[in-house]
Amino acid sequence: MEFTYGLMIVIGLVTYVAWKQPELHAKLMLNPYQTVQQKQYWRLLTSGFVHNNPMHLFLNLFTLFFFGAAIERIFNVYFPQVGALLFILLFVTAVIVANVPTLIKHRNNPHYNSLGASGGVSALVLSFVLFDPLRDLCLYAIICLPGYILGAIFIVYSIIMGKRGRDNINHDAHLWGAIYGVVFVLLLRPSTIQTFIDSVF
Template sequence: MQVTYILMAVIGLVTYFAWERPELHRRLMLNPYTVVHEKKYYQLITSGFVHNNGIHLLLNLFTLYFFGLAIEQIFYTYFGELGLVLYILLFITAVIVANIPTTIKHKNNYNYNSLGASGGVSALVMAFILFDPIRDLCLYAIICLPGYILGGLFIVYSIIMSKRNTDNINHDAHLFGAIYGVIFTLLLRPSTFSYFIEAIF
């Protein structure tokens, strides 16, 4: 069984069980105040495995399905069995890294919570774009653009929305997850950068 399917199943099951147990749901989500002041560091990871509602869960699993399978195959092609470990490492560490800026930003706000796999998923999307920058990617099956353009727009949009802070979406997690995905991929395979530049020009 491919690792992506296992990851999707784990995320789905943890989310479901957390929905059935509100107290567990509360403990697993990211609350920056308790992370910093009560040292509940595990929330930096567990928050990536719980979701707010069905739509939230399905959107992340849908994206994980397409880009996770692609990155899993790419990593396996380049690194063999080690690539599967690196793939999981990318996702898990991206969830953690994506949550750190939010934790610092809201460390004294007891009422702020964040949850979802978006940080890890954003990292996988950006990693894929580095490997295949000119392939068209579609936003909600409506707007289709080359990956490098859509990725750039996504980063700009995340920065703008993070500054506005007018909705309940953690745009910081999207932004830093995406940036981390780029850094992780380039450190892992530096030649990807030259391929990316050659492909788009």
């Protein structure tokens, strides 16, 4: 689990430093317009390492702590030689992939910004659900449901809220991060889908 902890430390440190330097914070977050116009494509990745406020950071690190550690353990079991590498690869590429639809959607809007590790974290959560669909997951420690049900609710909710676009949350990144997490696992271990179906049905 040391890679999970290391990732948490890096995200926390980068976010903290960026809070102290507003100019750096602005350069690291995803501004689709500047990303395209100035060819600053690093923002697709760096935006996953900065956060808006302490609560935003806490929620992502809290989720990463549990699901990152779980996925790291699972990958180390199924892919003992490269499990840690695959874990980091999943998170990093999920952050990038989850941001691409936002980049396309808002590429002509110079005022739109997005930041946070949610795309990568969502990929970890749905990856875990694929491996252990019947494990109860709790939303804010209040509502607890089997992972496959909560995962389905999460995806539907992200689609609906993404279309509404009435809050400051990038639901598109949540959605595409989650979908990417499922695709990543199935490409690595196609038999996981049969195990998932057998467990649920």
